[in-house]
Amino acid sequence: MAQQGRTITGMSGGTATSSTVVGQQKGPHHQVNNRDQRIEAKNIGGVATGDNITGPMTANVGQQKALDxxxxxxxxxxxxxxxxxxxxxxxxxxxxxxxxxxxxxxxxxxxxxxxxxxxxxxxxxxxxxxxxxxxxxxxxx
Known part of the structure; x- marks a missing residue:
C-alpha cells in the first residue's frame, strides 16, 4: 500500500496513449489521456489506496537504452x-x-x-x- 510521501511509479516509457495507470490494488483508478503529449519525468497525478492514504504518482522516463x-x-x-x-x-x-x-x-x-x-x-x-x-x-x- 502507498504511504504518505512515498513515490509510486505508475508508468514508464514516455508516451501515454489513453492508458489506464493503476498504482494500487484497491481504490480508484486514474486515467491518463495524453494522446499527443509526452510525459516528462515528474509528478503526473495522485494515487489513492482506498484506505485514505494518498501519494504522488510519477513517471519514469528514459529507462530504456536509446538507439543512436x-x-x-x-x-x-x-x-x-x-x-x-x-x-x-x-x-x-x-x-x-x-x-x-x-x-x-x-x-x-x-x-x-x-x-x-x-x-x-x-x-x-x-x-x-x-x-x-x-x-x-x-x-x-
Missing part, C-alpha cells in the same frame, strides 16, 4: 512513426522511400512535399518528431 538515431534502420523509423501515431499514408511513404534514421534527421518540409505528404497536420507531426529526436526529448528504442 543516425544508426536507426528504416524498420526502426517505421516503428517510431507508428508509435507516434502517424497515419498509414505517412508510414507507407517512409516505407517506400526506405527512410532510415540518418535520412529522417535531414528531412525538410520541402522534401516531405516532394514525397507527396500533403496533410499539413501530418507534416507538422513528422517535423515535430524530427525536432524531438534532435533535441533529445524523443528516443528511438
Amino acid at each position: 538515431p543516425t544508426k536507426a534502420t528504416s524498420k526502426d523509423v517505421l516503428k517510431l512513426l507508428r508509435q507516434e501515431e502517424c497515419d498509414d499514408n505517412t508510414v507507407s511513404i517512409f516505407e517506400k522511400k526506405r527512410i532510415n534514421g540518418r535520412m529522417l534527421l535531414k528531412l525538410s518540409q520541402d522534401e516531405l512535399n516532394q514525397y507527396r505528404l500533403t496533410d499539413e497536420d501530418e507534416k507538422n507531426r513528422v517535423l515535430g518528431i524530427i525536432d524531438d529526436i534532435k533535441n533529445g526529448t524523443l528516443k528511438l528504442n
Whole structure:
C-alpha cells in the first residue's frame, strides 16, 4: 500500500496513449489521456489506496537504452512513426522511400512535399518528431 510521501511509479516509457495507470490494488483508478503529449519525468497525478492514504504518482522516463538515431534502420523509423501515431499514408511513404534514421534527421518540409505528404497536420507531426529526436526529448528504442 502507498504511504504518505512515498513515490509510486505508475508508468514508464514516455508516451501515454489513453492508458489506464493503476498504482494500487484497491481504490480508484486514474486515467491518463495524453494522446499527443509526452510525459516528462515528474509528478503526473495522485494515487489513492482506498484506505485514505494518498501519494504522488510519477513517471519514469528514459529507462530504456536509446538507439543512436543516425544508426536507426528504416524498420526502426517505421516503428517510431507508428508509435507516434502517424497515419498509414505517412508510414507507407517512409516505407517506400526506405527512410532510415540518418535520412529522417535531414528531412525538410520541402522534401516531405516532394514525397507527396500533403496533410499539413501530418507534416507538422513528422517535423515535430524530427525536432524531438534532435533535441533529445524523443528516443528511438
